[in-house]
Amino acid sequence: AQTVTQSQPEMSVQEAETVTLSCTYDTSESNYYLFWYKQPPSRQMILVIRQEAYKQQNATENRFSVNFQKAAKSFSLKISDSQLGDTAMYFCAFKNYGGSQGNLIFGKGTKLSVKP
């Protein structure tokens, strides 16, 4: 069974600085998807960025980028120029390629606090 591990329960960063959140996963599959979701106090899970395992190029979305190391089964999220609105829980998630949609496997999350 696939597992997702986030080893940093809490992190903090000063506004405008850069922070990296870690995620490792375990799978025997070669094709899959990886995601970072943000969950602010409003509780709604918001997709931040996703990565297809068959793509070697790291995904980037504005201030958010990932470092995907397939052999090491590592998928870290880098947030540049941190903003107060980035304060939230961040979840790393895994999804098998193929099959039905929606079966995401989540890590336990990292609570990020951005300080002014």
Added chain:
Amino acid sequence: DAGVTQSPTHLIKTRGQQVTLRCSPKSGHDTVSWYQQALGQGPQFIFQYYEEEERQRGNFPDRFSGHQYPNYSSELNVNALLLGDSALYLCASSPESTDISGNTIYFGEGSWLTVV
């Protein structure tokens, strides 16, 4: 265009009672998944409904059941409530007909269930 809507937002139930949570998927989405998120944890997949049938199920007992209606809305029912069922219940919707990439998965804001 309304996103995924869930009701009720909060509710309190007594041990042994039964509860029904409701979800209306995003317009154009025909697949609905339910997740349980205990305090301080990542969401865990309960089951997924498509074409009014349960298509996939996570590791949850039969006390958890669901239904999907012809208009794609869905219900999550939990019988014989236990204290451990206290959690945020998230509904996620996606369109079956598009690719399986996952960035089409939208989450609602959840229903907070407290069992006393």
